Amino acid sequence: MTPAALTGLDPLATAVVLVDAGLSVRYMNPAAENLFETSSRNVAGQPLSGLFADFGLLMAAIGNARATSSSYSEHDLELTVNGRGRLHLSCTVTPVEPVSGDADEELLLEFRHISRQLRIEREERMHEQSQATRELIRNLAHEIKNPLGGIRGAAQLLDRELERPNLHEYTQVIIKEADRLQSLMDRLLTPHRLPQPGWLNLHEVLERVRSLIEAEFPLGIAIDRDYDVSLPPIKGDKEQLIQAVLNVVRNAAQAIAGSGGKGAILLRTRVVRQVTLARRRYRHALAIDIADNGPGVPTELHERVFHPLVSGRAGGSGLGLTLAQTFVNQHRGLISFDSVPGDTTFTILLPVEDSGA
Numbered sequence: 001m002t003p004a005a006l007t008g009l010d011p012l013a014t015a016v017v018l019v020d021a022g023l024s025v026r027y028m029n030p031a032a033e034n035l036f037e038t039s040s041r042n043v044a045g046q047p048l049s050g051l052f053a054d055f056g057l058l059m060a061a062i063g064n065a066r067a068t069s070s071s072y073s074e075h076d077l078e079l080t081v082n083g084r085g086r087l088h089l090s091c092t093v094t095p096v097e098p099v100s101g102d103a104d105e106e107l108l109l110e111f112r113h114i115s116r117q118l119r120i121e122r123e124e125r126m127h128e129q130s131q132a133t134r135e136l137i138r139n140l141a142h143e144i145k146n147p148l149g150g151i152r153g154a155a156q157l158l159d160r161e162l163e164r165p166n167l168h169e170y171t172q173v174i175i176k177e178a179d180r181l182q183s184l185m186d187r188l189l190t191p192h193r194l195p196q197p198g199w200l201n202l203h204e205v206l207e208r209v210r211s212l213i214e215a216e217f218p219l220g221i222a223i224d225r226d227y228d229v230s231l232p233p234i235k236g237d238k239e240q241l242i243q244a245v246l247n248v249v250r251n252a253a254q255a256i257a258g259s260g261g262k263g264a265i266l267l268r269t270r271v272v273r274q275v276t277l278a279r280r281r282y283r284h285a286l287a288i289d290i291a292d293n294g295p296g297v298p299t300e301l302h303e304r305v306f307h308p309l310v311s312g313r314a315g316g317s318g319l320g321l322t323l324a325q326t327f328v329n330q331h332r333g334l335i336s337f338d339s340v341p342g343d344t345t346f347t348i349l350l351p352v353e354d355s356g357a
């Protein structure tokens, strides 16, 4: 039975667990029941160590709170609950007066789910850091573009003047390579077109990408869909969003194809609530997950995949994700990823402006 004094904790959105001096669970509020997928009745009286498989860090936080008789917060906690998936949480431990007279000390544990917010903050930090590099590369691209036009023009003139036909091969190489560099520079410089927003349905964007990829990779790659049909329309530049999603899905398809195996890509959409993007809080955002079971992003590239010219693929120009990130950022959104071999997910979050919600 829940003591009357505890029912006040029931409506809290934060997951709250109360343990006694022997670290046995006395009570869980409904938010905690949800988070840990259990019921207060099931776990009442159970030791905390039975609930969590790996609670060393939590134990240390409890030790700190007890030693100082005040609140202690652990911001980066990973807990495995009853053999289920791992949860990424923050936890504040607070020693409290016993609710009933039969225990001499109790501890209040408040848990918050942080993985998405933590990931967002990490990506935002990385994005800020890469701004300077990008500016440098843009300036460099500009400087390369101008003389390149001159080189190509001169090679063309030379080509017309050459009398020995076997020399044309050389001028053609100059012209072809100048064109290749030119298009690389153009790709480096394009993202600064401002978005031309209109109302759009994200599923149309995803379906377009799906058909493009299916045409490009006719063999061996299955594209599954898990769409949230309640997704509201958003304001955005359809072409840019198609390009952003296409670049991410194409990477997944190339990773699968490159590893030789048969693989699958999953396109998932969800509405998420209460998200902070670029320091602005939104009531709703749309999440697109692009998951694949390919070999995963090489570990040494994890910190840099969004940087321009970073590629782990033979023949890759390393601009696909840079462009995707620029387009998503221009929509005030965020792109991030989690990757281990066999399980890679890129997530694009796009805010729903309140007027459009």
Ligand SMILES: Nc1ncnc2c1ncn2[C@@H]1O[C@H](COP(=O)(O)OP(=O)(O)OP(=O)(O)O)[C@@H](O)[C@H]1O
Pocket: 247, 251, 252, 253, 255, 292, 294, 295, 296, 297, 298, 301, 305, 306, 310, 311, 312, 313, 315, 316, 317, 318, 319, 320, 321, 322, 344
């Ligand atoms: N889903 C994925 N699985 C495995 N590796 C990936 C995945 N997505 C990206 N990568 C890695 O990140 C690198 C950078 O990707 P990005 O799209 O920016 O460049 P690229 O694909 O190499 O070249 P481009 O897209 O310009 O043709 C890739 O070369 C690849 O090594």
Ligand SMILES: [Mg+2]
Pocket: 247, 250, 251, 316, 319, 320, 321
């Ligand atoms: Mg790419």
